Amino acid sequence: MDLNTITEVVRRPPERPGTQWRQGDAWLAGGTWLYSTEQPDLRRLLDLTALGWEPLVPRDDGLEIGATCTIRELYAFPWPLSWTAGDLFRRSCEAFLSSFKVWNAATVGGNICLSLPAGPMITLTVALQARYELWAPDGSVRFVDALDFVTGDHRNVLAPGEILRRVVVPGHALRRRTAHRRFTLTRLGRSTVFLVGTQRPGGNDLLLTVSAGTVRPVRIAYGSLPDARTLRQSIDDLPADVWFADPNGTPDHRRHLTRHFAEEIRHELMAGDL
Known part of the structure; x- marks a missing residue:
């Protein structure tokens, strides 16, 4: 769908994109929901894909999932055998049951921030006791337990201009x-x-x-x-x-x-x- 109210797309936002946030903005990652329906209140899109966030970063104490990690990237990741919960990632990706076009564009962060009851990335990260790293426009950072992020149908704890940067899954949950x-x-x-x-x-x-x-x-x-x-x-x-x-x-x-x-x-x- 064409978004005919958009007057500007910021293709290369700063490393901390929230500093440019203003009323009428929306974060653009996969855009699979953003472009699926009318967005009459939006005037500008800030493209997060240009920031080059690492999609998946294994650590000794767990896993970091970048908010712009696509569903395809998550599904294709070679899980270590010691991560017995690894199969749950694939099963959650399959819960999208969408076309390859959506899989190649839709992001983990987008699915979480949309905060619909059937969001499979929400199910996955809550089940694995993850935490979300949130960036505010003033440069501050806070962490929220995945369980506490979604507050209702299409509702969450994000403040205006706040952005989900990454999901942190603890190692003990992966095992x-x-x-x-x-x-x-x-x-x-x-x-x-x-x-x-x-x-x-x-x-x-x-x-x-x-x-x-x-x-x-x-x-x-x-x-x-x-x-x-x-x-x-x-x-x-x-x-x-x-x-x-x-x-x-x-x-x-x-x-x-x-x-x-x-x-x-x-x-x-x-x-x-x-």
Whole structure:
């Protein structure tokens, strides 16, 4: 779609692009959502791709994912064998179920900042206990837990002009065992629910991330694997207004699917069936 209100595109912003931010601006990375709908309030685009941020930087203590890392780059990354959670990255990329054009353009940061309930990069980073590095226009930097970033459907904690610079995934999370379940109404449809369970290697704990069926991601933590009744009760105890409603499912439908898939995840991790 042509954005006919745009009067300027800043192709080479400064290294700290937020210093140029003004009302009516938008950050441009992949642009797959930006160009998909009318943007009547926008006047200028600041192109982040010119900054050359490294897409993926493995470290001794984890992994850094640049906000402009494309879905294609994330999917193609050769995960070390010691990162047992590596397969979850591929499964989350596949949750886009979009054309190769979108995969080659859409970015990790864009999917996170769009903050839609079905955002698979949100599910991935919350499940792996990531933190987001945010840059403000005044030059200050803050870190936010992935779990706390999205506050509702298409809502997050970003202040005007603030930008997501990178995602930092801790090494201990990359070495956790994982199990996931995802449901869509059609083979190429948007996620109705997307659940991820993780567990320490050799441990008996459970971190269950519930997303897509909720307006914001939810994490339920257990020091040891719960029984079926306790798990179901934890899901039933979630606030009524956290469940999402759209043509892909009612809140009751999504709660039912969450109970069902959470129990499957519990069994899989209990049996060690990866």
